[in-house]
Amino acid sequence: MVIELAESLGFALCGIADARPSDYADQLRDWLAAGKHGQMRYLADHAAARADPASLLDHARSIVAVADFYPTQPAAPPISPAPSGAAGRIARYAWGDDYHKTIKKRLFALADALRERHPDAAFRCVVDTAPIPEREHAARAGLGWVGKHTLLIHPRHGSWMLIGLVLTTLELNPSERMGWPARTAPPADHCGTCTRCIDACPTGCITPYSVDASRCISYLTIEHRSLIDGSLHEPMGDWVAGCDVCQEVCPHNQREGREALPMHPAYAPRPPAPTVDLGEVLGWTEDDRRAAFTRSALKRIKLDMFKRNALIAAGNHLSRRDDPGLRQRIEQIAADADEPALVRETAQQVLMRLLRQPGPAGRR
Ligand code: B12
């Protein structure tokens, strides 16, 4: 019944797990102790709560896990054309509507439908922000396994998915599954000896089953609020919002015959996705940022952070080819006392790096 409800609400996958504590509380503690969370203090603040679903909902017995799939095509999005010739890439999960809202609305509908049948039960809907390891519970519910890059991968449908959970005091039947008809146990780890994500990660931040978030491009572009260490600029490449490299190289997202599950229509790409014009972003006002990111998960990237990201990508563009107009714009920003410190100082970092480089990048 839960599965049918989830299907009717347009979720691509749904499964049920017992609401038991995390098996990986020690890993989380070690990860935090090593400072791998960077500036994401909320992860450290709620570490104890994160380990036990009962901290989010008293007497939680079951967890319903659901997933939406987002665009998998084109396989390699065009990096141009941008009017200035310099483009920055946006990660696929953020090409369309904000998944927090898209998923949460339907989780509430799922919980409401269950509440009608079970008025004494309690429910708590979570997407992303609550202290709970969503991937671990979704894996237990049979939606996939946690890969070496730490993302949940469905053996037939890959990893281009976003997850939501409903915690409930109801005792639900854990063997009830959708998108997973033939099995009743969570899928085994199919990473085997593969190390493609580890080898391809531009900043080298993946060790098997752990990501040093403080060096992950997704964190740097979306969560990190201050200057980005110069040593990470070049590896950041064209990314200005998130990063998809570890998923793009994963064989489970590429295999011939992989069954593409229908993408939820809310995630259909709309401008400015999949790329932004870096020259334009450097001239954005707060209103431009708001207009570009209305209904998008990227709203959380502040204007000065997004310009910082665009400057770094512009520096990488200039290290490959001459673009006097773009370079002049960076020089203006570096010297403009009215620019926010984060933007001005990033422009200075970028120019310093270009000056140190031989070839077209170093030329003025
Ligand atoms: C903080 C966060 C980030 C951080 C840190 C990422 C990380 N790897 O921890 C940053 C900003 C870097 C990030 C990036 C991205 N994120 Co994010 N992120 C989160 C968030 C909010 C918390 C994750 C967390 O607690 N991390 C701390 C680590 C230590 O915990 P953990 O990895 O969850 O692992 C625990 C268990 O899973 C367990 N575990 C489970 N199985 C196994 C197996 C083994 C062998 C071991 C050792 C451990 C283990 O160990 C841990 C201890 O509790 C979750 C939502 C949520 N509440 O879970 C989304 C979430 C993980 N992110 C998501 C997405 C889509 C992304 C990006 C793809 C976005 C992008 N394109 O840029 C990237 C991917 C980067 C990557 N390779 O992980 C999705 C993942 C969907 C999926 N298919 O798995 C989530 C679930 C959001 C959602 N609601 O859909 N993210």
Ligand code: SF4
């Ligand atoms: S999202 Fe990018 S930087 Fe982060 S772990 Fe994956 S490949 Fe590495």
Ligand code: SF4
């Ligand atoms: S690229 Fe290979 S090691 Fe990494 S998650 Fe995919 S299968 Fe696992």
